[in-house]
Amino acid sequence: MSDVKKVVLAYSGGLDTSVIVQWLKDTYDCEVVTFTADLGQGEEVEPARAKAEALGVNEIYIEDLRETFVRDYVFPMFRANTVYEGEYLLGTSIARPLIARRLIEIANETGADAIAHGATGKGNDQVRFELGAYALKPGVKVIAPWREWDLNSREKLMAYCEERNIPVDFSTNKKKSPYSMDANLLHISYEGGNLEDPWEEAEEDMWRWSVSPEAAPDQPTYIELTYERGDITAIDGQPMKAHEVLSHLNKVGGENGIGRLDIVENRYVGMKSRGCYETPGGTIMLRAHRAIESITLDREAAHLKDELMPKYAKVIYNGYWWSPEREMLQVAIDNTQDVVNGVVRLKLYKGNVTVVGRKSDDSLFDASIATFEDDAGAYDQKDAEGFIKLNALRLRIAATKGRGE
């Protein structure tokens, strides 16, 4: 084993990462620093302290990163109307760069020379953690126990716990589930179990954050979202911080059966995988952001954003948040958002998010031009003829030469 002195571990407090604490000590004979973050996953993080202490950890970091997470990662991503493969709102992907960053910062603070995480060797998360880590601290050693150890079955893991005296009830802090799950303020995800057959419908009791559309109220809920520079700053006139906005939208969205998604996606490591996601707030935000942009953004800027978006989504999905290409795309996107101000009115009803109104002091919608009524000369219809004629010129020349169908 390479010469590791101290390692910062992304520690959830669950059984797996608790085993990793012990395994790191056994395998590398090194100190372990644990880092546990509240990203809004809906579980207490403070209990991780006692567990880490019980495992003999001396340096324990437990942090509430919810505001940072939403303000500096989720919101910038939503400015681009980001969707991966037409469907996925990148709930897991967007949390990884922040964790990678804190792991590295804590490594720098504590003098650690390595980081470790509990992601498997088949998924995207290992890539996201590690690309982030290498980009921020190029010489760091990364330890990915799931790629190294032989504790690949539940039985071996349990045997190891017994052998090393790790309290197995660590596993009970998560409700028993057949699914592999990940949660933060933006979403909760489910993989594995019966989802491994893409023809099989997800079971109703899998979903945790939202009621089904069927179970949602029979009356719609109306909300108004206030945008400033592309970000939501108030709901129904009530100013809120970034994470409060998302928290509120998750609540109202979940109550109205909004944000369930069931897809097969293409992982960066090369295989397809089935995933189910609940993203109530994010689903609302995507719709609403497009609506406020629809009246405030220039057409060509909007179209350029749309053309760049799939690449931007891929950059984030693949784990390149901390990269020059993400930065390039971000400045281009952010450059358009100064004028994205105003209010969007939405109707939420049994799974539906419907835009019913949008207004803005920065609106480019000009009723006097768009009108079907007399426009008092705001637009000269005769201009259209020249516009069409010159746009058609290349086609006409080609047709004259016998092209065209």
Place this chain on the structure above:
Amino acid sequence: MSDVKKVVLAYSGGLDTSVIVQWLKDTYDCEVVTFTADLGQGEEVEPARAKAEALGVNEIYIEDLRETFVRDYVFPMFRANTVYEGEYLLGTSIARPLIARRLIEIANETGADAIAHGATGKGNDQVRFELGAYALKPGVKVIAPWREWDLNSREKLMAYCEERNIPVDFSTNKKKSPYSMDANLLHISYEGGNLEDPWEEAEEDMWRWSVSPEAAPDQPTYIELTYERGDITAIDGQPMKAHEVLSHLNKVGGENGIGRLDIVENRYVGMKSRGCYETPGGTIMLRAHRAIESITLDREAAHLKDELMPKYAKVIYNGYWWSPEREMLQVAIDNTQDVVNGVVRLKLYKGNVTVVGRKSDDSLFDASIATFEDDAGAYDQKDAEGFIKLNALRLRIAATKGRGE
């Protein structure tokens, strides 16, 4: 006036285009050929014959183009998962190239030297008709009465009718509506009226094709769509022609409150406009096509499609169906669809289209690799380390040189 001998008019049988018949004769002293197409707009087209005859038209074309429309225009477009500005399914845009083509073909058959249409000088449709016409017959004369005449108010139009003895009840074939509407098998659209204020919610009684989600049944409807080479060929195992598919999906979609859309869009002629759309079948098809692609399409082909899509959508929206760039994009898209075969299972419920299953003999989803369980060596997790290390190399070198944050 230029020397026009015979003009083929896109004739709906409504008041406006009836006035145009007379105005063309008066203004150009030319013969008028009328062309009326059934594109699934939901109105009888045959009555247009008597009206045209009453207006003294000798050459009258009335055609059922529903199958052609869906098979050769709508379906190819849906292969690309085409959406304009993130929302609009291009229901009006996609009908125009077919009409343009038939206008030109009829002009060739009848020896006409001009075509005419009833689109205004502010909209996209004039552009779409005329670009198509010029691309297919470069020397054709195009007459756009709304850009030429002075009958710009209802009063003037009525006065003209009286003067020329045009039966005003021609106007009654469309239910009185404050909206400017367009319909075909893919959608019905609404503009104008109170929609000209984007903050004002569309009125419930505006919508014609779908019930509201609130009014939809309390029980979900499940359907299975069979895909062959990217197109739907059967519903619930029942083989159908293209237009039957769309017709069926419109019915079941509309009954379940699916496919309403309310947006502000950017027109090619430069202004923003508010439009409401009902696209029940199209909304279902978009979701379903992505689902069948999700298990059958290669990742990079799928991503390239996603990157090309906004451009393809823009090409169609702007009226360049009959262009080399559309053809280029189409062959690229179609090239990917040979493997897009299989079945998608959907749940329709009060406005929601939920994918609940997808299966295919061409599936690239490999449960033995994707599984969270033991994969029997199908995937070597250790490969991930090298994958990450080399993908990170450029970032690490840069960080070593002091870049990164």
Place this chain on the structure above:
Amino acid sequence: MSDVKKVVLAYSGGLDTSVIVQWLKDTYDCEVVTFTADLGQGEEVEPARAKAEALGVNEIYIEDLRETFVRDYVFPMFRANTVYEGEYLLGTSIARPLIARRLIEIANETGADAIAHGATGKGNDQVRFELGAYALKPGVKVIAPWREWDLNSREKLMAYCEERNIPVDFSTNKKKSPYSMDANLLHISYEGGNLEDPWEEAEEDMWRWSVSPEAAPDQPTYIELTYERGDITAIDGQPMKAHEVLSHLNKVGGENGIGRLDIVENRYVGMKSRGCYETPGGTIMLRAHRAIESITLDREAAHLKDELMPKYAKVIYNGYWWSPEREMLQVAIDNTQDVVNGVVRLKLYKGNVTVVGRKSDDSLFDASIATFEDDAGAYDQKDAEGFIKLNALRLRIAATKGRGE
């Protein structure tokens, strides 16, 4: 005629724009303000003053804009390695937005309500002037005499001069030429004459700025260009202002037979046109900028720049410098240039620009990794296996299912 009180004219001092001065007065009964700019076209601009005075102009603007032109327009464009249609360095296109801006600023200063220019109705320049003008002063009236008047032949123009007493020797300030030419510090262009047959070779005596490669010195010239943030700030160690850099490179490039180009290009207004260009300095700068980027820019940032470049070039060519989409692209491009520092060494010889060396404190070239010799562990070749395996995974799964050739 609409009610124009005062018009600012882009005035070259030549015959055509002198006629325009008179024609504007005659036609619009308005005051005329002339604006003449030194953009490095190689002619004195001061003589335009006497001519304008002779035509009765009271408000005469004559300005040296060379530094602004190169620093704020040419250099930003070269940061993107901008080339239109694979060949054209946009020498004419990039000067238009600056002229448009000054026309509008002078209109604002002098209280003019209109601007005018001498570009014809067939070219790109009318578009560039007018899009710029409208973007900067939306209510401005634009007068394009060549689109309005009937002085479309040399004879009519001469007759008008005689009638209005315009000294015809105004025409002699340009050496008689069969070509339509445009020049500024970036290039000189030729159109028309025998160039209208794309099979005919340009005549040697057409070219004005460069010697032919045959006539260039038999000894190469070596130069070193110093870059700071993507722009050249010194040549052979000698600090220079932006326009001095370009001026110097034009001289040394022209002497070495560099920068001639003969192409057929696609105009925005729809037709193809043949153009010949001399761009000695620009040709050197393009090569050199790519060279300095090759060692300092991250791969993915460089590739993203390359993917955006054709769009950026088109935006500039078509006249959308003053647009949100250009701004978006510019901030993305500029964001990458902070690290584009260093020195490029070039060999200039009979038309060839050869990069022979590049160095930078910001270099990402790492000889210890790239070396074919022993790299002392800087790179683990075994990582490549995992890298390839996972990149191949999707292809292998597809091949297993019988795809592949």
Place this chain on the structure above:
Amino acid sequence: MSDVKKVVLAYSGGLDTSVIVQWLKDTYDCEVVTFTADLGQGEEVEPARAKAEALGVNEIYIEDLRETFVRDYVFPMFRANTVYEGEYLLGTSIARPLIARRLIEIANETGADAIAHGATGKGNDQVRFELGAYALKPGVKVIAPWREWDLNSREKLMAYCEERNIPVDFSTNKKKSPYSMDANLLHISYEGGNLEDPWEEAEEDMWRWSVSPEAAPDQPTYIELTYERGDITAIDGQPMKAHEVLSHLNKVGGENGIGRLDIVENRYVGMKSRGCYETPGGTIMLRAHRAIESITLDREAAHLKDELMPKYAKVIYNGYWWSPEREMLQVAIDNTQDVVNGVVRLKLYKGNVTVVGRKSDDSLFDASIATFEDDAGAYDQKDAEGFIKLNALRLRIAATKGRGE
């Protein structure tokens, strides 16, 4: 070691791959099949037979693939005007997929279960060989000795030769060179040696295929290239097969000092590397193809090609020739080439390739429209006003709302 029975080796006949023959037998106790291809590298391939026999190889494949190489790989690539990172003509990259394909085909013919190659673990070629192999035969075992063995120094290699009785004069079939070289009909490349310092100029005696511009003839050479569907089919009226075309252009190009390139490029495996290339024929073809396209291709098709090109180049550079995304791009590119017919006239002189004429029956250049002279009504200049007005509309509305600078 895994259970390999028979391996097909890409065998050059040189020392390194001869050592690999022995090492494969020693290490895997397997049969070795050698495959040696003439791709126009300029060396006899037949001598490889005796060498392979001397090494005890029973199944020896020696093939002349020059025509296939140019017709099915080089020419399709040039249809896209493909350039990697603005400079590199992909001479090495484009040969790899053909070799990979033949390796796999031979494996299938001979019942081999593995392939092997002599590329190192730092370069792109390993990736290209292996991605191709996996895409065409997903279960194949790939052996890359340079990533596995410990013969990493010249000394160890020589010791191994002595020990295994491998004639060291095998090494003399390549002229002693400090550079790592690769050659085929498209180019010859140089890496390593003093090139590892990017500031150091390449030495004159490194170059093998071309004279220096200085040493080239003082008289220009004119040639005419005939294009059919985007490919060159005749030179100076003389019909030729694909590889004869390239061979001829290499000769005449090399004699005129054309095609030298010295760059720093970004490898797929993550580092930057310096490379020098001689691509005489390719340099001519790139220029000429753009010229014939300039008069025959529609503007928007040409621009779309330009936008797709960087991605297409990257796909090839990175080794994804045998992939769905390459196929998608290829059909789009090829779709445009039916009309790319005609003749290009070029002047070759001391390193310069100058287009001096182009003509085509499929030309879209229309002198009657483009002319500066009277066009007899072919183009109505007044159309330009409407064209500009509507294109400016969005900018004017924005400016009215206080945007713009």
